[in-house]
Each structure stands twice: as structure tokens, then as C-alpha cells.
Amino acid sequence: MAKEMIKGNVAVAEAAVRAGLVSYFGYPITPQTELLEYLSARMPELGRAFVQAESELGAINMVYGAACTGLRTMSSSSSPGVSLMCEGISYIYGTEVPAVLVDVMRGGPGLGNISPSQADYTQVVHGGGHGEYHLIVLAPASVQEAIDLTGEAFYLAEKYRTVVVILMDGFLGQMMEPAVLPPFKPVNMESPDYAVAPKEGREKRFLTSINIDAPTQERLNIRQMSKWEEITRNEVRYQGYYLDDAEYVVVGFGTCGRIALTAVREAREKGIKIGLLRPVSLSPYPTEVLDKLAEQAKGFLVVEMNNGQMLDDVVSIVARRAPVHFYGRMGGMVPYPDEISQAIDEMVNSDAGPELDGRAKWLELMRETIGQGA
Amino acid sequence: MPPKGWVEINDLYCKACETCIADCPQKVLALDMSRLSIKGYHPAYMAHPEKCIACGICATVCPDAAITVYRGTPPGFEEKGTE
Amino acid sequence: MTDTDVKVVYQRPIGLTDVTTHYCPGCTHGVAHRLIAEVLEEMGELRNTIGVAPVGCAVFAYNYFDFDFVEAAHGRAPAMATGIKRTLPDRLVFTYQGDGDLASMGMGETVAAAARGEQITIFFINNTNYGMTGGQMAPTTLPGQKTSSSPLGRDVETQGYPIRTAEMLATLDGASYVVRRSLHDARSIRNAKRAIRTAFEIQKAGLGFSMVEFLSICPTNWGLNAPKSREWLKDHMLPYYPVGDFKVSEEAERVMKEVR
Numbered sequence: 001m002a003k004e005m006i007k008g009n010v011a012v013a014e015a016a017v018r019a020g021l022v023s024y025f026g027y028p029i030t031p032q033t034e035l036l037e038y039l040s041a042r043m044p045e046l047g048r049a050f051v052q053a054e055s056e057l058g059a060i061n062m063v064y065g066a067a068c069t070g071l072r073t074m075s076s077s078s079s080p081g082v083s084l085m086c087e088g089i090s091y092i093y094g095t096e097v098p099a100v101l102v103d104v105m106r107g108g109p110g111l112g113n114i115s116p117s118q119a120d121y122t123q124v125v126h127g128g129g130h131g132e133y134h135l136i137v138l139a140p141a142s143v144q145e146a147i148d149l150t151g152e153a154f155y156l157a158e159k160y161r162t163v164v165v166i167l168m169d170g171f172l173g174q175m176m177e178p179a180v181l182p183p184f185k186p187v188n189m190e191s192p193d194y195a196v197a198p199k200e201g202r203e204k205r206f207l208t209s210i211n212i213d214a215p216t217q218e219r220l221n222i223r224q225m226s227k228w229e230e231i232t233r234n235e236v237r238y239q240g241y242y243l244d245d246a247e248y249v250v251v252g253f254g255t256c257g258r259i260a261l262t263a264v265r266e267a268r269e270k271g272i273k274i275g276l277l278r279p280v281s282l283s284p285y286p287t288e289v290l291d292k293l294a295e296q297a298k299g300f301l302v303v304e305m306n307n308g309q310m311l312d313d314v315v316s317i318v319a320r321r322a323p324v325h326f327y328g329r330m331g332g333m334v335p336y337p338d339e340i341s342q343a344i345d346e347m348v349n350s351d352a353g354p355e356l357d358g359r360a361k362w363l364e365l366m367r368e369t370i371g372q373g374a
Numbered sequence: 375m376p377p378k379g380w381v382e383i384n385d386l387y388c389k390a391c392e393t394c395i396a397d398c399p400q401k402v403l404a405l406d407m408s409r410l411s412i413k414g415y416h417p418a419y420m421a422h423p424e425k426c427i428a429c430g431i432c433a434t435v436c437p438d439a440a441i442t443v444y445r446g447t448p449p450g451f452e453e454k455g456t457e
Numbered sequence: 458m459t460d461t462d463v464k465v466v467y468q469r470p471i472g473l474t475d476v477t478t479h480y481c482p483g484c485t486h487g488v489a490h491r492l493i494a495e496v497l498e499e500m501g502e503l504r505n506t507i508g509v510a511p512v513g514c515a516v517f518a519y520n521y522f523d524f525d526f527v528e529a530a531h532g533r534a535p536a537m538a539t540g541i542k543r544t545l546p547d548r549l550v551f552t553y554q555g556d557g558d559l560a561s562m563g564m565g566e567t568v569a570a571a572a573r574g575e576q577i578t579i580f581f582i583n584n585t586n587y588g589m590t591g592g593q594m595a596p597t598t599l600p601g602q603k604t605s606s607s608p609l610g611r612d613v614e615t616q617g618y619p620i621r622t623a624e625m626l627a628t629l630d631g632a633s634y635v636v637r638r639s640l641h642d643a644r645s646i647r648n649a650k651r652a653i654r655t656a657f658e659i660q661k662a663g664l665g666f667s668m669v670e671f672l673s674i675c676p677t678n679w680g681l682n683a684p685k686s687r688e689w690l691k692d693h694m695l696p697y698y699p700v701g702d703f704k705v706s707e708e709a710e711r712v713m714k715e716v717r
Contacts, residue, residue, distance in 0.1 A: 022544060023544050057536070058565070058569060061529065061537045061540065062537065063540060064536075064537050065509070065540025066540035068541060069544045088530065091529075091530045095528075196507050197548070198504050198525040200504045206527065208527065
């Protein structure tokens with residue numbers, strides 16, 4: 001299979017088609033739109049369902065309906081659209097039916113802009129909608145990884161009857177790079193046992209997220225938490241680079257992890273014993289590996305395209321065993337490798353104690369350098 | 375002349391809303407004030423079974439699908455006798 | 458006469474479960490449920506149908522129907538039904554929604570589904586108030602009508618005007634069959650049943666979007682018993698919300714004649 005130049009959004013769309021996507025429902029929003037546009041031609045061509053919904057609310061609830069048939073379904077959107085979808089995500093999770101959502105993040109809050117961002121880490125990883133739920137969140141750092149994780153996302157959604165989010169940013173969605181697409185999987189049109197797909201000779205089924213009896217709801221919550229426990233045991237994914245002898249560790253996901261790798265390699269060339277941990281599953285988080293690194297590392301540097309949302313998780317896992325520095329860009333700005341290199345140098349030369357949470361120092365730096373007049 | 379039919383009203387479903395009573399063209403039905411259903415209602419019953427014409431209007435308007443309508447001579451009618 | 462001459466004129470349809478509904482005494486939700494179950498039984502479609510329940514009084518509708526059901530988020534039933542129908546196009550898919558669910562929270566989803574000509578059927582219960590939450594003002598509350606959130610009567614100057622949903626949806630090209638019926642007496646109920654049958658037949662024939670609006674009573678929140686509520690419906694709702702066929706496409710007309 002030859003590599004071809006392919007755009008991130010289109011790659012995910014075609015990967016989903018090849019994974020046996022039965023239905024797609026979406027709404028145009030930059031920087032995700034090519035995904036919807038591509039499928040608007042591709043799905044009908046294959047005799048599969050495509051609807052451009054009236055809104056993200058409509059789209060996610062169409063996904064909810066399709067998910068109740070147990071057949072492969074997905075939507076895609078970007079930050080403001082995902083905010084609207086949070087209602088439906090909560091219902092889908094509550095009903096325990098499988099669905100995949102692609103979130104190509106952009107700068108915010110509010111309408112923000114259409115530039116790449118990671119500002120919705122907290123929204124997607126730690127909630128967003130109401131009630132208690134944990135989604136599986138996968139963060140690719142290349143077009144190839146986005147393709148691979150798309151197939152994986154459908155598998156996980158069905159295995160655990162849950163919502164899987166592929167969390168990208170505008171950078172990955174818009175970027176073209178060489179990648180290999182997987183072979184076609186056969187489309188499964190056989191609904192699973194729990195799904196609504198009536199036929200003669202079987203009892204009625206109903207799917208709902210309502211449990212008016214509180215003890216029943218609590219039992220469901222317990223079961224869902226147990227399922228989550230199982231997911232955290234089985235489904236952690238990450239990439240480690242130069243970690244074996246690392247005295248310093250950079251932590252970054254998605255596009256930021258990819259840019260940080262360049263800076264880490266440069267630092268290695270300078271003789272700094274530094275490695276990179278790039279979480280691929282943001283939820284479940286690679287807690288165990290980070291916990292072990294906290295035993296050996298002299299310092300951590302978290303890099304993100306947000307105000308330090310994953311930083312909070314890293315600080316909590318490192319638990320004051322080593323200082324946790326931070327470098328982030330916001331508002332749709334993407335850091336250059338040399339900005340991260342500079343942050344690495346500052347970490348290595350810092351005399352901060354293990355109690356350091358780097359956000360305050362970072363914010364001061366941001367005010368002094370690029371925040372003038374803000 | 376025997377009645378043309380009869381109805382059975384299921385206590386489980388009847389909520390004593392009186393819709394059937396109001397709409398019965400023969401004024402056959404009434405609430406049975408002598409007993410309470412398991413739900414705590416005085417269920418509807420055939421106060422004047424001899425007038426029933428099995429038109430089915432009571433069942434058509436019943437919001438709880440509580441009524442079965444039969445056309446024919448009610449069981450036990452002959453024993454009681456009318457001749 | 459012998460027992461063999463006895464004929465069952467009417468019995469509870471098998472499309473309903475043997476569960477007592479939580480609806481208040483006299484509430485015509487029960488009538489609409491019963492008619493849908495009767496029609497699906499008569500069409501032989503009970504094991505080929507998926508219902509979508511709303512949020513509102515009918516939130517537990519899936520307990521009362523003996524066929525597949527899902528429960529939507531408030532107002533989103535038409536979107537959910539779209540997702541199901543597009544995935545399983547050979548099944549009958551309908552939503553069952555009240556006026557708060559359909560005409561307030563979910564008007565966007567409703568209009569969009571109708572405009573797309575989505576091959577689903579909507580059954581819309583209009584009882585001029587929010588039943589489940591205790592009788593607040595709905596988009597269908599009549600001018601001057603007192604509710605728990607319009608205690609002085611709906612003042613159209615500040616609270617706006619009621620929505621005639623059927624008339625509005627009838628303007629859309631995607632809508633094939635849009636009618637209003639009432640559930641206040643036996644004759645109206647028989648007409649309502651024919652409309653349900655027509656709507657399902659239209660869906661089965663793939664002729665586009667169908668909706669039947671039902672004028673319905675809410676005895677508890679109106680503060681009237683069932684017979685008086687029906688009088689109130691006749692006196693106040695029928696003049697504002699006339700019963701009628703607001704959109705019957707050419708193809709739908711053919712189906713409608715067959716149902717008669």
C-alpha cells in the first residue's frame with residue numbers, strides 16, 4: 001500500500017468509511033468542514049447514510065438515534081459545535097450506545113477563531129455535558145496516527161458501548177502529509193443484542209437514559225464507573241521518546257507533542273538527558289507511566305496550546321515529587337520548536353523545588369512578552 | 375328482548391375519569407360507588423346492562439383501553455330469563 | 458342465541474403492554490397511545506416499528522407500547538428519529554411529542570425534519586400547556602389562558618402568540634401529510650385514527666414527512682374534570698386550532714383515499 005498525500009480531515013473521513021461507517025451526521029464548522037464535505041459525496045456513493053443536520057444539536061441527536069441501532073455512526077465538529085453536542089454526548093453515554101466523535105479544536109472561548117488550539121482538553125476529557133461520565137479520548141499527532149486511531153475508535157466504542165472522541169486541532173485537520181489508508185472492512189448491518197432494530201419473533205426493546213428511581217440510577221452509575229475502571233486498566237495509549245534515562249520529561253499531546261519532539265531532539269543533541277511523554281489516550285490518561293517517571297525525573301515541562309489544562313492533571317499525578325514547568329500558547333497560536341527549546345533550557349537551569357506548578361511563572365512571562373497592552 | 379351486547383371494564387386500567395359515562399348514548403354506565411379498585415378509584419360499571427347496544431363508543435373514548443365490548447347475548451342472561 | 462354468536466367488538470390492542478399508564482384520569486394521551494397501537498396492529502407493523510419518546514408527560518411512553526422504543530433528549534426526537542430511519546430505512550419510525558417538546562424546545566429539529574422530507578411520522582399532542590412540570594405556559598397556550606407561569610392569563614403583548622404548528626409545517630415542500638385532529642369525542646377519535654393510519658401508510662410508501670397534531674385535554678392542569686375539559690377543548694381550542702388537512706401532497710392524497 002503506497003503512501004499518499006492526504007489532508008487530516010479527509011484522512012479521518014476515509015478511514016471511518018473503511019472502518020465500516022454506516023451513517024454520518026454533521027454540521028459545517030471550520031476547521032473541520034472538509035470531513036463533512038468529503039463524506040457528503042463518499043457516503044451516498046457507497047449507499048450509506050449522510051445527513052447535513054440543521055445544527056450540531058440535530059447532528060449529535062441523529063447520531064444518538066443511529067447509535068441506538070448499534071451500527072457504526074459518527075459525527076465531527078469543532079469547539080463551539082462540540083459545546084452544543086455536549087447534551088447529546090451525555091445522553092448517548094447514559095444510554096450506553098456506541099458512537100464516535102471527531103473534535104477538531106479551534107481557539108476560544110466564544111466564537112474565538114478558526115486557528116488550531118487545544119483549549120477544549122478539559123471540556124472533552126473532564127466532562128462538558130451534565131451528569132457523571134468518562135469518554136475515551138484519543139489524541140493523534142499525525143495524519144497517519146489519526147487514520148489508525150479512527151479504526152481503533154469504532155472498535156473501542158463498540159467494545160465498551162461508549163463515546164470515543166478523536167481530539168485533534170485545526171493544525172492536524174488542515175495539514176496534508178503522506179499516510180497509508182487501511183483496507184476496507186466489511187460493513188456490519190447486523191444490530192447487536194441490546195439495540196433497537198425490531199424484527200418478528202423477538203421481544204420489544206427500549207433504550208433510554210432515564211432512571212427515575214434513584215437507587216436504579218446509582219446502580220447504573222456504579223456499573224459505568226466499573227466499566228471505566230476496566231477501560232483505565234486496558235486502554236491506556238501513549239508514545240514515549242528517550243524516556244529510559246530521562247532526567248527531564250516534556251509532556252505534550254497531539255500537535256504540541258509533535259512540536260515538542262523537535263525541541264527534545266535538539267536538547268538531546270546538546271547533551272541534556274531529556275525525553276518526551278506524548279499521551280495518545282488523554283482519557284484514560286497514562287497515569288501509571290507518568291507516576292513512574294515522577295520517581296526518576298528532576299523536572300517536568302508540560303507544553304500545550306491552552307492555559308495549562310492538562311498541566312493540572314500532570315501536577316496532580318507528579319504530586320510534588322518534581323517541579324512541573326509549563327509553556328503554553330493560547331487563542332489559536334501554535335508554539336515554535338525554539339519556544340519550547342527555551343522553556344526546556346529554563347527548566348534545566350531552574351532551581352525551583354518540587355512544589356512548583358509552572359502556571360503562575362508562565363503567565364508572568366506571557367504578560368511580559370506577548371501580552372503587552374492586553 | 376335481550377340486550378344487544380355488554381362491556382367489561384378492567385379495574386386495573388379504569389381511572390374513573392367518567393368519559394365513557396358521559397358519552398354512552400344509552401346511559402348504561404356509572405361509577406361503582408360501592409367499591410374501590412386497587413388503584414383507589416370507583417371504577418365504571420354497567421349500571422343498566424339491559425340498555426347496552428354494543429356500539430363501542432365507550433371503548434372508543436376510553437383513554438386507558440380498559441373496556442372490552444361484546445356483541446351478543448350476555449352470559450347468564452338466559453338463566454335470569456325475561457320472558 | 459348461543460355463545461358462538463358472541464362477537465368481540467372492541468378489545469385492548471396487543472400493541473399496548475399490560476401496564477397502567479401514569480397519565481391522569483381522562484387524559485387523552487391514553488387515547489392517542491391506544492390509536493397508534495391499534496393502527497400498527499392492523500397494519501401488521503408492531504415488530505417493524507420504532508417509537509421515539511419525548512420529554513414531557515409521555516416520557517415513559519416506552520413502558521406502555523409493546524414494541525421497540527427509544528427515549529430522546531427534550532425536543533430532539535425528530536433528530537433521533539432521523540438517525541434511526543436513515544440507518545434502518547425499512548422500519549417505521551415515529552416520534553411522539555408534546556407541545557413543549559415539539560413546538561418550544563424542539564421546533565428547530567421539527568422544522569428541519571419536515572423540510573428535509575424525512576421519512577418519519579410525528580404525533581404531536583397539543584394540550585396548551587406543559588403537563589409534566591405542572592401546567593406552565595406552552596407555545597400553544599391560548600391568548601388570555603391562565604397557566605401556572607401566566608397566572609394573569611397569557612398576555613400576547615409580553616408573552617407572544619400561540620403557534621399553529623400544523624399550519625406552519627404545511628408551508629414546507631418536504632412535508633407530505635400534515636393534519637390536525639381532535640380527541641374530544643368518539644367521532645373525532647375515529648377521524649384521528651384514520652389520520653394515524655394515513656400517516657403511517659405514507660411513510661411506508663416513502664412519500665415523505667408526515668405529522669398528525671392532536672388536540673388533547675389536560676384535566677389536572679386545567680383544573681377541570683375530563684368531561685368538562687372536553688367541553689373546554691371544544692369551546693376554546695377548536696376555534697383557534699381548527700381541525701383539518703393542511704398539507705396533503707398529490708401522492709399522499711392517493712394513500713389517504715385508500716385509507717378511507
